[in-house]
Amino acid sequence: MDSTNYSNTSLSYSTLFNIEPLMNFQLPQQDDEFDYYGNSSQDEESRDSRGGEISNHTNGNVHSMDVNLLKKRVWSQNSEDEDKGGFYGTYMTEERYRSMLGDHVQKYKRMSKDASSSPAQNCTVVPLVKSNNGFKTQKLGNADFVQRNGTDRVMYEPSILEIGDGITYKIPPIYDKLATSLNLPCFSNIHVDEFYLKGTLDLGSLAAMMAADKRLGNKNRAGMGEPLSQYESLQARINGMSASNSPNKFSLNVSDIGFNSSIPEGAAGSMKRSILSEGGVLQVYYVKVLEKGDTYEIIERSLPKKQMVKKDPASIEKEEMDRIGKIWLNIVRRDIPKHHRNFTTLHRKQLIDAKRCSEYCQREVRMKISRSLKWNRGASIRTRKLAKDMLLFWKRIDKEMAEVRKREEKEAAEALRREQELREAKRQQQRLNFLIQQTELYSHFMQNKSDLLSPEALPMVEEKTNGQDAPFDSSDAGPNEEEDPEEAELKKEALKAAQEAVSKQKKLTDAFDNECLRLRQVGEADSLTHEVVGASKIDLQTPSTMPVASTVQTPELFKGCLKEYQLKGLQWLVNCYEQGLNGILADEMGLGKTIQAMVFLAHLAEEKNIWGPFLVVAPASVLNNWNEELERFCPGLKRLPYWGGLSERTVLRKSINPKDLYRR
Numbered sequence: 001m002d003s004t005n006y007s008n009t010s011l012s013y014s015t016l017f018n019i020e021p022l023m024n025f026q027l028p029q030q031d032d033e034f035d036y037y038g039n040s041s042q043d044e045e046s047r048d049s050r051g052g053e054i055s056n057h058t059n060g061n062v063h064s065m066d067v068n069l070l071k072k073r074v075w076s077q078n079s080e081d082e083d084k085g086g087f088y089g090t091y092m093t094e095e096r097y098r099s100m101l102g103d104h105v106q107k108y109k110r111m112s113k114d115a116s117s118s119p120a121q122n123c124t125v126v127p128l129v130k131s132n133n134g135f136k137t138q139k140l141g142n143a144d145f146v147q148r149n150g151t152d153r154v155m156y157e158p159s160i161l162e163i164g165d166g167i168t169y170k171i172p173p174i175y176d177k178l179a180t181s182l183n184l185p186c187f188s189n190i191h192v193d194e195f196y197l198k199g200t201l202d203l204g205s206l207a208a209m210m211a212a213d214k215r216l217g218n219k220n221r222a223g224m225g226e227p228l229s230q231y232e233s234l235q236a237r238i239n240g241m242s243a244s245n246s247p248n249k250f251s252l253n254v255s256d257i258g259f260n261s262s263i264p265e266g267a268a269g270s271m272k273r274s275i276l277s278e279g280g281v282l283q284v285y286y287v288k289v290l291e292k293g294d295t296y297e298i299i300e301r302s303l304p305k306k307q308m309v310k311k312d313p314a315s316i317e318k319e320e321m322d323r324i325g326k327i328w329l330n331i332v333r334r335d336i337p338k339h340h341r342n343f344t345t346l347h348r349k350q351l352i353d354a355k356r357c358s359e360y361c362q363r364e365v366r367m368k369i370s371r372s373l374k375w376n377r378g379a380s381i382r383t384r385k386l387a388k389d390m391l392l393f394w395k396r397i398d399k400e401m402a403e404v405r406k407r408e409e410k411e412a413a414e415a416l417r418r419e420q421e422l423r424e425a426k427r428q429q430q431r432l433n434f435l436i437q438q439t440e441l442y443s444h445f446m447q448n449k450s451d452l453l454s455p456e457a458l459p460m461v462e463e464k465t466n467g468q469d470a471p472f473d474s475s476d477a478g479p480n481e482e483e484d485p486e487e488a489e490l491k492k493e494a495l496k497a498a499q500e501a502v503s504k505q506k507k508l509t510d511a512f513d514n515e516c517l518r519l520r521q522v523g524e525a526d527s528l529t530h531e532v533v534g535a536s537k538i539d540l541q542t543p544s545t546m547p548v549a550s551t552v553q554t555p556e557l558f559k560g561c562l563k564e565y566q567l568k569g570l571q572w573l574v575n576c577y578e579q580g581l582n583g584i585l586a587d588e589m590g591l592g593k594t595i596q597a598m599v600f601l602a603h604l605a606e607e608k609n610i611w612g613p614f615l616v617v618a619p620a621s622v623l624n625n626w627n628e629e630l631e632r633f634c635p636g637l638k639r640l641p642y643w644g645g646l647s648e649r650t651v652l653r654k655s656i657n658p659k660d661l662y663r664r
């Protein structure tokens with residue numbers, strides 16, 4: 001649909017929104033229908049803002065409103081005797097609306113039967129459903145302009161409006177007159193939203209719907225206020241009008257004046273639309289219209305800017321001062337208390353936070369203190385336990401060390417015992433060898449002595465002596481000259497036989513000595529045997545046979561310097577010990593025999609690891625001298641003086657520890 005079609009059918013943008021003829025209808029009585037769009041006149045202040053809302057609904061659903069108005073008008077004509085009480089005053093439900101509509105249809109059918117003479121009134125309905133602004137619309141039946149009986153009367157086919165649930169609404173023929181006189185659009189251009197067909201159409205619900213329109217915002221409700229109050233206002237207005245019995249007329253004028261006139265600043269479009277009433281112009285809009293197929297939609301609307309009126313500077317200053325005063329009053333009455341409340345709230349919150357923080361700190365400190373106290377309490381227990389563990393550990397270590405030491409002492413004692421046994425065995429062997437040697441020497445000397453004492457050995461001795469002492473033989477020859485020659489010859493034979501026997505015995509002895517020497521060398525292969533053999537060369541009975549250079553060194557335990565003869569004496573004592581012989585060291589008085597005995601004991605301790613005990617038996621007069629000499633020259637040797645009476649010796653014995661006697 002375009003504007004040309006409207007031009008042909010006396011319709012245009014202006015006529016599209018021109019429902020002024022509708023407004024010229026007589027308003028129904030108090031309880032009859034009325035134009036709730038034009039009748040929503042309230043106080044002047046709310047009227048400005050309310051007009052937009054009214055216009056908005058009008059713009060968005062103009063066709064449906066027209067049809068609604070039409071329906072209501074038709075209904076008012078055909079149901080004058082209808083019980084109108086409470087129609088607008090009470091909440092009209094869909095069921096009631098349908099029942100009322102059904103009754104009206106029945107009435108119309110009866111009336112149409114009576115007036116069935118006009119075939120043009122039989123209208124066909126061609127429902128057309130189109131979508132407009134999200135609402136499902138029904139397009140009324142085709143309208144054809146029919147020339148009848150030479151008149152210019154426009155005839156419509158009977159149109160039936162189906163509103164669902166088997167309910168049809170037949171458009172009365174009187175609509176033709178109405179459409180012509182009111183310059184309304186034809187049926188084909190009228191769309192009825194189902195919302196208005198099926199929904200409740202009371203003023204309360206309509207005001208609620210307008211107030212809930214999101215496009216207008218929730219706060220201002222497009223100036224409509226609360227639905228109930230608005231409804232009451234409207235109702236009061238109607239009552240007032242009915243009381244005065246004065247026809248109240250409203251008009252909504254959409255004109256093209258805007259095309260030619262100057263468009264005020266801030267206008268959305270060039271089309272001017274105004275809602276008129278007896279009181280004057282309610283609202284003037286400048287709208288932009290968007291064509292959408294068969295419908296039009298106002299996409300933007302605006303109010304013209306108010307003209308700026310120049311005011312008096314004094315009044316401006318006064319207003320400014322008033323405004324400043326109001327600002328100050330607001331500051332004093334509202335802002336300061338508000339900030340004070342905010343500050344108080346913030347301060348209280350800070351106090352609460354600080355208190356909470358302090359509680360947390362206290363709790364943390366308490367926890368740390370309790371932890372430290374617990375630690376301190378446990379420290380003594382742990383210390384005692386640690387000390388106990390250390391004590392047990394060191395006890396165990398001492399026990400192990402004692403066992404080790406005991407085992408080592410036992411092993412050392414065993415080793416010492418074996419060493420002493422071995423040494424004693426060696427000494428016994430040396431002593432045996434020495435005795436054997438002495439026995440051989442003794443037997444040898446005794447045999448030589450017996451040979452010398454035998455008669456056969458005498459000539460030999462004499463022969464030896466003759467060879468050495470010629471004067472003795474010559475002296476003995478004198479008396480032999482007086483002997484008998486026969487005796488002389490016998491003596492010679494006897495001497496010869498003795499010499500042969502001695503030589504024979506000498507050979508036997510030499511053979512025995514050689515055999516003994518050979519056997520001794522073969523049997524004594526070890527070093528000890530060599531020592532014994534070496535020692536056997538030493539004649540202990542003749543100190544001159546002792547070696548000039550002593551093989552025995554002065555022991556380090558002796559803190560002094562031995563003289564030459566004292567060292568020889570030490571050597572002799574050591575040899576006697578090694579030979580297993582007992583010896584008596586005897587010398588001139590004051591030459592140091594006591595010192596040599598002490599050096600010999602130090603030699604045994606240092607070289608032989610024999611630490612005693614040694615028993616020194618001496619006269620009581622020299623015991624102190626022995627003690628002092630040992631302390632002076634051999635401090636490494638332990639001393640245990642043991643002298644005195646019987647009781648003193650008993651006390652001394654109790655203090656003797658045998659374990660201390662074998663160690664330095």
Ligand SMILES: Nc1ncnc2c1ncn2[C@@H]1O[C@H](COP(=O)(O)OP(=O)(O)OP(=O)(O)O)[C@@H](O)[C@H]1O
Nearest residue numbers: 560561562563566587588589590591592593594595
């Ligand atoms: N090598 C030495 N170094 C230092 N002093 C020594 C030495 N030899 C001996 N004397 C000192 O000579 C003194 C005499 O020694 P000691 O009494 O031992 O001799 P003695 O032969 O035992 O005498 P007696 O036959 O009267 O017992 C002691 O005072 C001793 O200290």
